[in-house]
Amino acid sequence: MSVEAFALPLATPLETAAGRIEEREGFLFAARGGTGEATPLPGWTESLAACERALRDADEKERWSAALAACEGAPAARHAVSQACLDARARAADRPLYRELGGERECERVPVNATVGDADVEGTLSAVETAVHAGFETVKVKVGARAVAADADRLDAVRSAYPRLELRADANAAWDEAEARAFLDATSGLDLAYVEQPVPGVDALARLTSVGPVAADESVVDAGVDACLDAGVAAVVLKPMALGGLDRARDAAFAALDAGVTPVVSNTVDAAYARSGAVHLAASLPDPAPAGLATGGRFARDLVPDATPVRNGYIAVPRGNGHAIGGSAGE
Ligand SMILES: O=C(O)CCC(=O)C1=CC=C[C@@H](O)[C@@H]1C(=O)O
Ligand SMILES: [Mg+2]
Structure with a gap:
């Protein structure tokens, strides 16, 4: 059993309307033959200190159920413990994590x-060009950090250059309702798949669903997936670290599928173990939508080198038992 701290700088920070993500700190939790990652992101999860407290408490428990209970209210800590539990069980059953999660097909x-x-505009176009040349067919552009008209111009330029690209925008709740309406109106001819979290709050999201396609991200964490589905969103973005684990994110994905809504697996710019876990989560879903998991390349170094590389717009599911990277406790 162990709780091991890590701090990993990003070579390519992520600029968002909610700030710049430059470094990821967290813990690896290892117990009973399984390993899991906790990489809290304040604003989305508990603080680093609260995460560590919950993990140290969990580390003293002799059973998975007690360890998981010790992490209630600390989603990143619970993510680590539940991932370790799934990893240990998958290894014992000699199968990959996505099968342990309930995935029914290879x-x-x-x-x-x-x-x-x-x-x-120029920087956006150049980043999209790099992505398209690397084989991506879906691109998510961060918006909300500049004026609405300037963001609409960025998306317009991308659409003009790439008529067939699946295009998503993500405002990280930066706008008020009038700004969100203005953006949705200005981009209505650009065939955006959706605008992720244009405004804070699920009630405002609900009012925007008649204006254009919107997806819930922060609101899934704050209000729960059911409230977002009731709001009539086109998609729900699921970040296992913020939702308390792969198991809980998968339950949310199936609630969405049952409601005819697209679940999109994403991550909180996690390190290799949690990214691998999220790849397994997506692999456990029927016909997964393009996932927000191409973030590994932002790290200057990682817990495990090159664990989930992107090739031609896809990440290969790590092969082997459990989450299948980096070995497990005691190995
Ligand atoms: O979903 C993706 O494409 C990658 C991850 C990502 O965009 C995010 C990770 C962490 C914090 C957020 O600003 C952001 C998001 O809101 O989706
Ligand atoms: Mg988002």
């Missing part, structure tokens, strides 16, 4: 979107 790879941070 899955070798999952499609992913490129994530393009805030930049001017």
